[in-house]
Amino acid sequence: MFDKVLVANRGEIAVRVMAACEELGCETVAVYSDADRNGGHVDYADVAYNVGPAPASESYLDQETIIDVAERAGADAIHPGYGFLAENADFARRVEETPDITWVGPPSDAMETLGEKTKARTVMQDAGVPVVPGTTEPVDDADEVRALGEEFGYPIAIKAEGGGGGRGMKIVRSEAEVDDALESARREGEAYFGNDSVYVEKYLEAPKHIEVQVLADRHGNVRHLGERDCSLQRRHQKVIEEAPSPALDADLRDEIGEAARQGVREAGYTNAGTVEFLVEDGEFYFMEVNTRIQVEHTVSEEVTGIDIVRWQLRVAAGEALAFAQDDVGIDGHAIEYRINAENPAADFTPTPGQLTTYRPPTSIGIRLDHAVAQGDEIGGDYDSMIGKLIVRGDDRDHCLERSKRALEHFDVDGVHTTIPFHRLMLDDGTFVAGDHTTKYLDHELEADALEAAVDRWGPAETADGDGTGSTSSEVTVEVDGKRFDVVIEDALPRTTAGSADTGGGTSGGTATTDTAEVATADAITAEMQGTILSVAVDEGDEVAAGDVVCVLEAMKMENDVVAATGGTVETVPITAGDSVDMGDTLVTLE
Numbered sequence: 094m095f096d097k098v099l100v101a102n103r104g105e106i107a108v109r110v111m112a113a114c115e116e117l118g119c120e121t122v123a124v125y126s127d128a129d130r131n132g133g134h135v136d137y138a139d140v141a142y143n144v145g146p147a148p149a150s151e152s153y154l155d156q157e158t159i160i161d162v163a164e165r166a167g168a169d170a171i172h173p174g175y176g177f178l179a180e181n182a183d184f185a186r187r188v189e190e191t192p193d194i195t196w197v198g199p200p201s202d203a204m205e206t207l208g209e210k211t212k213a214r215t216v217m218q219d220a221g222v223p224v225v226p227g228t229t230e231p232v233d234d235a236d237e238v239r240a241l242g243e244e245f246g247y248p249i250a251i252k253a254e255g256g257g258g259g260r261g262m263k264i265v266r267s268e269a270e271v272d273d274a275l276e277s278a279r280r281e282g283e284a285y286f287g288n289d290s291v292y293v294e295k296y297l298e299a300p301k302h303i304e305v306q307v308l309a310d311r312h313g314n315v316r317h318l319g320e321r322d323c324s325l326q327r328r329h330q331k332v333i334e335e336a337p338s339p340a341l342d343a344d345l346r347d348e349i350g351e352a353a354r355q356g357v358r359e360a361g362y363t364n365a366g367t368v369e370f371l372v373e374d375g376e377f378y379f380m381e382v383n384t385r386i387q388v389e390h391t392v393s394e395e396v397t398g399i400d401i402v403r404w405q406l407r408v409a410a411g412e413a414l415a416f417a418q419d420d421v422g423i424d425g426h427a428i429e430y431r432i433n434a435e436n437p438a439a440d441f442t443p444t445p446g447q448l449t450t451y452r453p454p455t456s457i458g459i460r461l462d463h464a465v466a467q468g469d470e471i472g473g474d475y476d477s478m479i480g481k482l483i484v485r486g487d488d489r490d491h492c493l494e495r496s497k498r499a500l501e502h503f504d505v506d507g508v509h510t511t512i513p514f515h516r517l518m519l520d521d522g523t524f525v526a527g528d529h530t531t532k533y534l535d536h537e538l539e540a541d542a543l544e545a546a547v548d549r550w551g552p553a554e555t556a557d558g559d560g561t562g563s564t565s566s567e568v569t570v571e572v573d574g575k576r577f578d579v580v581i582e583d584a585l586p587r588t589t590a591g592s593a594d595t596g597g598g599t600s601g602g603t604a605t606t607d608t609a610e611v612a613t614a615d616a617i618t619a620e621m622q623g624t625i626l627s628v629a630v631d632e633g634d635e636v637a638a639g640d641v642v643c644v645l646e647a648m649k650m651e652n653d654v655v656a657a658t659g660g661t662v663e664t665v666p667i668t669a670g671d672s673v674d675m676g677d678t679l680v681t682l683e
C-alpha cells in the first residue's frame with residue numbers, strides 16, 4: 094500500500110478519499126487554494142500545501158504545481174477525486190510518467206479512448222454492448238446528417254465528440270433544423286473541449302439514466318456493483334440518485350451489469366469507473382463511460398457494502414480484487430440527496446453565504462458526506478455543494494420514509510439549500526412511484542410548487558435577506574407543562590426579541606408544531622398567566638368555534654383566546670384589566 098497520498102481535490106470528496114487513506118494506513122496530503130485556507134479537507138489532512146489563487150485554473154487545475162507539490166511532500170500516489178483533473182488523460186499521463194508516483198485511476202490510454210465518444214462507442218460495440226443507433230465515425234457535413242435523419246427517423250441528436258453532461262448536444266427534430274444544429278454542436282464542441290468533431294445518434298425522447306459501477310484490477314478481474322438510477326436531473330445536473338433502480342428487474346440488472354463488465358474489459362480499463370446507459374421500453378443503450386469516482390458512488394457502497402474508494406487505492410497499488418461477481422449482492426435501498434447552497438425557487442441559482450445554522454440529521458440509516466461545519470462560509474468560487482445526505486432502508490419505501498425523517502431534521506440557515514426541493518420530491522407521486530425519466534424535472538415540475546416548497550421549508554434567514562421566514566420570529570412557551578413553538582408574525586408587536594432555539598429540530602412552519610388550543614368544552618380557561626386586554630362577548634351571545642372571546646396579554650404578546658366549540662355564552666367572570674392565572678375560567682358556554 095502507498096505511504097502517502099496526495100488528494101488533488103477539495104470539499105467532501107477530498108475528505109472521503111482521505112478517510113479511505115487513513116483506514117489503509119496512508120498519510121494524506123491536501124492541496125488548497127487561497128479561497129480554501131479554512132477548508133474542511135485542509136483540516137482533515139496530515140499536511141497541506143497552498144497551490145494558488147482561488148480560480149480553479151490557477152490552483153486545483155494547475156497540473157505542474159500539483160505534481161511539484163506531490164514530489165516535495167514525498168507522496169507516492171495522487172488521487173484526483175471527481176471534477177477538476179479527474180478525467181484529464183494528459184494529467185493522468187504526466188502522473189504515470191513521474192517517477193515514484195502512482196496515478197489512482199484508470200490508465201491514461203483507456204481514459205483517452207473512452208473520452209472520445211465515437212471511439213468509446215466502437216469499443217462497446219466490439220464488446221457486444223448495445224449502443225444507441227448512430228454513427229461510430231464523426232460526421233462531416235449536413236447532407237450526411239440528413240441522410241442519417243432519414244435512416245433513423247427524427248428526432249436525432251448531434252453530439253460533440255468530446256462532449257458530456259449535455260454540453261455540445263443538439264436535438265434535431267426535422268430536416269430543416271440540421272444546418273443550424275450542426276453548426277452550433279461544432280461551435281460548442283470547439284469551445285468546451287477544443288474539438289469540433291461531432292457524431293449522430295437517434296434521440297430517445299424520455300429515457301431513464303442508468304449507470305453501472307465497475308471496479309477492475311490489473312490482474313484481469315472486472316466486477317460490477319449493480320446500477321444507480323440518476324434519472325432525476327435538472328438541466329443535466331443530478332440532484333437525487335439511488336440504488337438499485339426502481340425501473341430494472343433482476344434480468345435486466347444482470348444483463349446491463351454484464352454488458353458494463355464486458356465493455357470495460359474490452360477497453361483495457363482498471364480502477365473504478367461508471368458505464369452510463371439510457372434505458373427506454375426495457376431496452377438499454379450504452380451512452381458514455383465516466384473514468385473517475387463519481388459523486389453518487391455512495392449509494393452503491395451502501396447497498397453492496399463495498400468501499401469503492403478503498404478499492405481504488407488497493408487496485409492502484411497492484412492488489413487483486415478479493416471478491417467474485419457472485420459475492421456482490423444488493424441489500425436494501427439507498428438514496429443520495431445533494432445538499433447544495435442554491436435557491437430552488439430562483440432557478441436553483443447558487444446562494445453563497447455563511448452557514449449560520451448547520452445541524453444535519455443523525456441516527457439509523459443516515460450517512461453524511463460533507464466537509465463543512467456550522468459557521469463555515471459556502472464560497473462562490475467552486476460548485477455549490479454543501480454535502481451529500483445518503484439514506485439507506487430495507488427497501489425503497491422504507492428508504493423514502495426514512496428520507497422524510499432525515500430531511501425534516503436537516504436544519505440549515507444562512508443560505509438557501511436544495512432541502513425544500515428534496516422534501517417536495519418526497520411528496521411527488523411520480524418520483525415516489527419511481528416513474529420519473531430524465532425529462533421529468535425540466536418538463537413537468539411547476540415553478541409554483543418550488544416556490545411553495547421554499548416558503549414552507551426554506552431557511553428563516555439568508556445573507557441576502559431573502560429568507561422566507563425573516564418577517565416572523567419564533568418563541569417557545571410552556572403551557573401547562575407542554576411545550577409550544579409560537580410563531581410571532583409581523584402583524585403582532587415584535588417586543589419579544591430574537592428567536593428561541595429549542596434544539597427540537599423544528600424547521601420553520603412545519604406541521605410538527607402544535608398551535609395553542611386555548612379552550613376546553615364548556616369552560617374556556619387561560620392557558621397562561623396574563624392580563625385581559627379586552628372582552629369580546631356578553632352573557633347570552635352565540636359564539637361559533639374559532640370566535641375570539643377575549644384578548645389575553647401574556648409574555649408581552651396579545652393572544653386571541655378563541656372558542657374551541659360553538660355555544661351560548663353562559664357566564665363572563667372577567668373584565669378588561671383583570672389579571673388571570675393559568676387555568677382561570679374566562680368564559681363558560683352552555
Ligand code: MV4
Binds near residue numbers: 295302531
Ligand atoms: C441522449 C438522450 C437521448 N438520446 N442521447 C444528456 C447528457 C449527455 N451525457 C447525454 N444526454 C442525453 N443523450 C440520445 N441518443 C438524452 C440525453 C439526456 C439526458 C441523459 C441523461 C440524463 C439526463 C438527460 C437529460 C436530458 C437529455
